[in-house]
Amino acid sequence: MAIENRNICSLYDDEKENLLLLHSAELLENISQSKEKYRKIIQAGMAQWVKGLQEGRIKLDTVADLKLLIELDIQLQKDEEI
Known part of the structure; x- marks a missing residue:
């Protein structure tokens, strides 16, 4: 009975490439989620600023x-277009 070696170093090139692509996709998804959170924070900050201005x-x-805040929001939007 042969034992299958699942050591990452013994993976075929296609398997390695698939793992790298999966890892890259996960990183991009995490970055995208973080940007969404940051934009919400920025938008809330902008809303508070406008409210404070209106209230004097x-x-x-x-x-x-x-x-x-506006520049940060624009930068995050530019990064999303890539």
Whole structure:
């Protein structure tokens, strides 16, 4: 009775390539999920900023915070197009 060797080093090239593709797909999915979470955080921050501005708690000299949130949101959207 022969024992099958499932050591990663003994896998055929096709099997190795499939494992690498699967790993890459999992990484891309995890990155995509993280970006979605970050965009939700950014959008919530933007909403709070606008609300604070409307309520007078934030003055126009703090626009840099909103600009940063917008730039982060745009960057995340650009990365999604790739």
